Amino acid sequence: MSEIVTTVLGIIKGSQSRDPDSEVSLNAKFDDDLGIDSLARVDLIVAIERHFDVLFDEGELTEVVSVSDLVHIVERRLGA
Secondary structure, eight states, X not given: OOHHHHHHHHHHHHSTTSOTTSOOXXXXXXXXXXXXXXXXXXXXXXXXXXXXXXOOOHHHHXXXXXXXXXXXXXXXXXXX
């Protein structure tokens, strides 16, 4: 598992809306599987932007449905 994946999963698991003991997979959907609403999702995106020192544009974020979608965007931004 790459460092980016591990970090994104850790940020999601550590978010205030998540039970830290619950599992988060790459295939998990933010709304359906993780119960992350739109406000919590914005907070999560900001935390990831800060951690990786990147900025996402709205067009990218509209395609984010699952954890793997978010990981792919981070990888693209970092050129990984």
